[in-house]
Amino acid sequence: xxxxxxxxxxxxxxxxxxxxxxxxxxxxxxxxxxxxxxxxxxxxxxxxxxxxxxxxxxxxxxxxxxxxxxxxxxxxxxxxxxxxxxxxxxxxxxxxxxxxxxxxxxxxxxxxxxxxxxxxxxxxxxxxxxxxxxxxxxxxxxxxxxxxxxxxxxxxxxxxxxxxxxxxxxxxxxxxxxxxxxxxxxxxxxxxxxxxxxxxxxxxxxxxxxxxxxxxxxxxxxxxxxxxxxxxxxxxxxxxxxxxxxxxxxxxxxxxxxxxxxxxxxxxxxxxxxxxxxxxxxxxxxxxxxxxxxxxxxxxxxxxxxxxxxxxxxxxxxxxxxxxxxxxxxxxxxxxxxxxxxxxxxxxxxxxxxxxxxxxxxxxxxxxxxxxxxxxxxxxxxxxxxxxxxxxxxxxxxxxxxxxxxxxxxxxxxxxxxxxxxxxxxxxxxxxxxxxxxxxxxxxxxxxxxxxxxxxxxxxxxxxxxxxxxxxxxxxx
Ligand code: ADP
Ligand code: MG
Numbered sequence: 222x223x224x225x226x227x228x229x230x231x232x233x234x235x236x237x238x239x240x241x242x243x244x245x246x247x248x249x250x251x252x253x254x255x256x257x258x259x260x261x262x263x264x265x266x267x268x269x270x271x272x273x274x275x276x277x278x279x280x281x282x283x284x285x286x287x288x289x290x291x292x293x294x295x296x297x298x299x300x301x302x303x304x305x306x307x308x309x310x311x312x313x314x315x316x317x318x319x320x321x322x323x324x325x326x327x328x329x330x331x332x333x334x335x336x337x338x339x340x341x342x343x344x345x346x347x348x349x350x351x352x353x354x355x356x357x358x359x360x361x362x363x364x365x366x367x368x369x370x371x372x373x374x375x376x377x378x379x380x381x382x383x384x385x386x387x388x389x390x391x392x393x394x395x396x397x398x399x400x401x402x403x404x405x406x407x408x409x410x411x412x413x414x415x416x417x418x419x420x421x422x423x424x425x426x427x428x429x430x431x432x433x434x435x436x437x438x439x440x441x442x443x444x445x446x447x448x449x450x451x452x453x454x455x456x457x458x459x460x461x462x463x464x465x466x467x468x469x470x471x472x473x474x475x476x477x478x479x480x481x482x483x484x485x486x487x488x489x490x491x492x493x494x495x496x497x498x499x500x501x502x503x504x505x506x507x508x509x510x511x512x513x514x515x516x517x518x519x520x521x522x523x524x525x526x527x528x529x530x531x532x533x534x535x536x537x538x539x540x541x542x543x544x545x546x547x548x549x550x551x552x553x554x555x556x557x558x559x560x561x562x563x564x565x566x567x568x569x570x571x572x573x574x575x576x577x578x579x580x581x582x583x584x585x586x587x588x589x590x591x592x593x594x595x596x597x598x599x600x601x602x603x604x605x606x607x608x609x610x611x612x613x614x615x616x617x618x619x620x621x622x623x624x625x626x627x628x629x630x631x632x633x634x635x636x637x638x639x640x641x642x643x644x645x646x647x648x649x650x651x652x653x654x655x656x657x658x659x660x661x662x663x664x665x666x667x668x669x670x671x672x673x674x675x676x677x678x679x680x681x682x683x684x685x686x687x688x689x690x691x692x693x694x695x696x697x698x
Contacts, residue, residue, distance in 0.1 A: 235258070236501070237258075237287060238287055249281050250273075250274060250278060250281060252286075253522070257274075258272040258275075258287060262265070266437060267283065268437070269284065281530065287663075292306055326400075336375060338363075338372065338374070339365075342365060342367040342418060348367070348413055348415030349418060350417060352400065353365065360379070364414075366411055386399075390409075391408070400414060403618060415612055422637045439510070440507065445463070445469075445515065446462055447461075448461045456516075457475030464506075464517060469519065470518045471515050471516065473516075492562075493518075493585070496558075496560060500550065500552045500553030501584065503519040505517040505519060522575060522576040525572065528634075540662075546631055550580050551628065551692055554624060555685040557690045558617045561617075563616060564623070565602055565609075565615050566623075567582065567604065567620050567623040569630040591604065604623070606625045607622075608679055618684070627670040629657055632662070632663040632667060638657065659671075664695065666691075
């Protein structure tokens with residue numbers, strides 16, 4: 222389930238830095254984005270390689286910070302997060318990465334027979350849908366849609382370029398893009414895809430502990446030292462700890478006997494192994510050899526953004542700081558968007574601040590509220606786009622809505638959004654067109670950005686790449 226980086230970079234490969242890597246330990250090899258590095262050897266930890274710079278200096282580098290110039294077979298390797306031209310990725314890597322992300326899509330049910338799919342859909346509403354693996358055509362998918370009490374099964378085929386289609390007319394880069402398209406319009410299907418069938422109620426083991434061990438993400442418990450408790454989350458306590466002389470955050474799973482909880486927890490971890498960016502909280506590994514399970518991530522010394530803003534306030538946090546937070550978060554989101562990954566819980570409480578003040582998006586591994594919605598768990602209503610509340614259609618554009626709310630939180634120094642509106646009333650207000658006023662002292666350009674993020678029609682909202690460009694041109698005051 223987790224990525225096996227050994228397929229990505231082989232010894233002798235020439236790589237280019239995708240991001241600046243300052244290094245933290247003495248054996249690390251610092252480099253800048255664009256620098257050329259040659260891989261000398263793999264290490265026990267599949268995420269780290271020994272490499273040589275052009276000036277001859279050698280040391281350890283994290284593989285996700287570099288990109289191979291050419292793969293051993295001569296095929297170009299995955300394009301960097303910031304590059305706009307899509308390059309071909311070796312298929313083994315694609316299928317592995319896609320498998321993880323597909324599992325995290327609520328509408329993807331994996332191995333499911335035609336009959337099981339019909340059973341899941343039969344009592345649904347028009348436009349209810351799911352995607353399963355095709356039984357007859359190995360490697361293909363089947364899109365199942367309910368309309369007028371009948372389930373249509375559309376075979377999703379691939380062309381030579383690995384693009385997918387249901388009608389041989391319109392092709393999409395991947396299944397996410399295809400589903401997203403038909404969520405907007407029926408375009409020849411029996412119905413627009415309106416409601417996804419939530420798979421979690423019946424979900425069994427989608428994440429296998431052995432996968433973590435095999436892929437090198439497992440950290441032996443004896444290599445971890447717990448220092449002090451720093452927080453408490455949905456899964457349990459969060460501790461400051463130490464791993465290989467580096468400070469780390471340790472998230473513990475409170476009750477291992479609860480299989481569902483450990484599933485969710487491991488799912489978060491498995492998704493985190495595939496996503497890596499300077500503005501995303503970085504996963505270091507999972508510790509599974511003792512109970513409870515630990516998720517180990519980089520330590521963010523200044524805690525959550527919302528606490529940071531509230532505790533320091535206007536006296537300490539400058540306008541430039543606010544703008545830098547917004548820019549950092551947006552960059553992390555541009556990356557998630559480029560990976561077709563929807564966060565669903567973007568909010569200041571889920572942004573963490575590093576020692577140097579950099580903001581990084583956290584909690585991107587899990588769609589917890591949505592997954593457990595039917596069990597009465599709460600959605601972060603004040604942060605969630607109206608169409609997501611109404612129809613359960615989450616997208617990068619619903620993340621953009623949340624980003625607008627997050628901007629409001631930043632510029633109000635951590636206030637709770639819609640201050641005088643209760644959670645019960647907020648959705649109705651918003652549906653009727655109510656939008657928050659600008660926080661005191663908020664620059665006009667930022668408020669415009671918020672209002673654009675809060676367009677009722679998701680297609681009218683900009684994407685993160687565009688907003689990122691806008692943020693770059695805005696001045697702090
Ligand atoms: P939840 O599972 O509820 O989302 P969080 O991940 O938000 O839990 O963790 C709860 C709190 O623990 C955060 O608000 C923050 O204060 C602290 N925390 C979590 N992760 C880290 C980290 N990587 N570095 C520092 N503090 C953290
Ligand atoms: Mg959180």
